[in-house]
Amino acid sequence: KLGAADYITKPFQAAELLARIKTHLTLSQAKTVLEDQAAALDQKNEQLQLEIVNRQEMEDKLRQNLAQIERSRLALLSTLEDQQRVEQQSKRLLKQQIAANQLALSLGETNELTTIFQIIYLHVTGLMDVSVFAISRFDDKSEMIYASYFLSGGSEIDTQKLPPIPLDEPGKGMQSQVIRTGNALYIPDYYRTMNPSQTVYTVDDSSGDVQKGSPPQEGESTQSALYVPMKDMGLVVGVMQVQSYRLDAYSQEDIDLLSALASVASLAIQNARLFEEARQRLDRLQALRRIDLAISGRVNLLNALGIVLEQVTNQLNVDAATVLLCQKELNTLEFAVGRGFRTTALQYSNLKLGEGLAGESALRRQVIVISDLSPMQTELSRSEHIMDEDFVSYIGVPLVTEAKVIGVLEIFNRSKLDPEPEWLEFLNVLATQAAIAIDNATLFIDLEQANIEMTKAYDSTLEGWAKALELKDTEIEGHSQRVVDLTVQIAHALEIGDDELNNFRRGALLHDIGKMGIPDSILLKPGPLTPAEWEIMRKHPVYAFEWLSPIPYLQKALEIPYCHHERWDGTGYPQGLIEEQIPLAARIFAIVDVWDALTSDRPYRKAWSREKAISHIQEQSGLHFDPRVVEAFLKLVAE
Secondary structure: OOOHHHHHHOOOOHHHHHHHHHHHHHHHHHHHHHHHHHHHHHHHHHHHHHHHHHHHHHHHHHHHHHHHHHHHHHHHHHHHHHHHHHHHHHHHHHHHHHHHHHHHHHHOOOOOHHHHHHHHHHHHHOOOOOOEEEEEEEEOOOOEEEEEEEEEOOEEOOHHHOOOEEOOOOOOOHHHHHHHHOOOEEEOOHHHHOOOOOOEEEEOOOOOOEEEEOOOOOOOOOOEEEEEEEEEOOEEEEEEEEEEOOOOOOOHHHHHHHHHHHHHHHHHHHHHHHHHHHHHHHHHHHHHHHHHHHHHOOOOHHHHHHHHHHHHHHHHOOOEEEEEEEEOOOOEEEEEEEEOOOOOOOOOOEEEOOOHHHHHHHHHOOOEEEOOOHHHHHHHOOOOOHHHHOOOEEEEEEEEEOOEEEEEEEEEEOOOOOOOHHHHHHHHHHHHHHHHHHHHHHHHHHHHHHHHHHHHHHHHHHHHHHHHHHHHOHHHOOHHHHHHHHHHHHHHHOOOOHHHHHHHHHHHHOOOHHHHHOOHHHHOOOOOOOHHHHHHHOOHHHHHHHHHOOOHHHHHHOHHHHHOOOOOOOOOOOOOOOHHHOOHHHHHHHHHHHHHHHOOOEOOEOOOOHHHHHHHHHHOEOOOEOHHHHHHHHHHHHO
């Protein structure tokens, strides 16, 4: 190892050999040290490698833990955001519920539609920006949208000035879209949504006038609008809308809030409308009842038509109305009665059939509705004063009965009329009542005239009978008319009614009709009658009763012919009645008959003087005659 061979072959000095040995020993030690150091380094390297592996594993685990922590953090954040959203949604729902409950409480205090609209408006304006507020009603039968309440710039607009809007085709018309879809519609930029060629109605905030034209220029009108449906049992019955002068003025919270309020408002409005409809039906039934009473009662035609027009103007809420009657012989329409006019402009109307609006309605037998009279004033120019009435709308309804036109009912209004079907239906009912009133009055007049003529014919017949009796007994000529006149005068003094007076007159005229059955030998005998002849003569009241009682027309006139020979003390004939058992007509006539007989010449004696006859009447008071009637008679003859 130490290179001994070299030392054997080459002799060295001991010192050199020792040095070499020391060098070898040093190198060997160094090698050993290096090898030990290398081994140690290898071991450290292995440890480092192991540590690196362990560190990578730790780093992986750390990254995994960090990822898990991040996921947990994100999950927690999401949960918090969900909670916040839930809380916010709960707050919104609570706000909506509180607002809806407050509105419901306020609306529960009234059934008046106008008050309900005002309450709704006040609640809505307290919750969001409102420059324009409106509520519309949708009629599914006619598919028309009617303005119920409209407020712009804080001022209410007369909805009668706003025309009804027909339901538009799908995808068109703001309100129509809401009605068709049943969903809210929000227009954040109203001007950008409008079609420049579209026709719109604008309202002047100061005057309330409604104008039809093109959409306003940008900046001249509201900028954003929100429309929500109003539903009843799932069906859209109307639309509530709010508009603002600000762009994008409404949020989803506003949409939800207005929708909630619309649900509450819809129920209140529907209940109020049902209440109003019930009250209106009751009012209309009462109106028809009043008209029926006028028609069935003894009210003259003009008064009956006046009652009809009163109900027309009150129930239909119009300014004026008139009835023109058809004159068949002249084919003209003449003014009969009017109501609600400022002037006498139409009181002298005399139109030919086909002339003017009323004449056209009568000729065509059709209802004429003119919502705007301004371009048709010439058609209405019956008088120079018609322009002073300021009429805007006109409706003419022909009055027809039994296929005959008997007149025209005209309605005038100083604001625009756009009548609904139910309104027109009730107008037709009132027109029918007017036609019935005219027809009944005409029939009554005709019947009354026929009755007058028949009564005249009957009375002429009775007068003929009385004259025939006088012709038979010439000594009593004029007696019948004299006793009739005096009987009527006394009855007047005793305040007998006109109907009874007619019966008194007829009874007096026929008082001796029974003598037609008495033989001439007895009736015309110039001297006193024998008891047997008196027995026959006393039968003439019975003959009168037997002849006249089968005639209904004369039954109420029988009291005088049958009872005028009864006496107050009961000694008269033919029944022997006493005092007030005797009909008043007969008690009156008994005095008259005796008075005329005493003051007239008879075959068997001369006429008594006035004084003697009065004295005899006074003597017979309480015996032959009723004292009360005697008193009235004496006052009359004394005058």
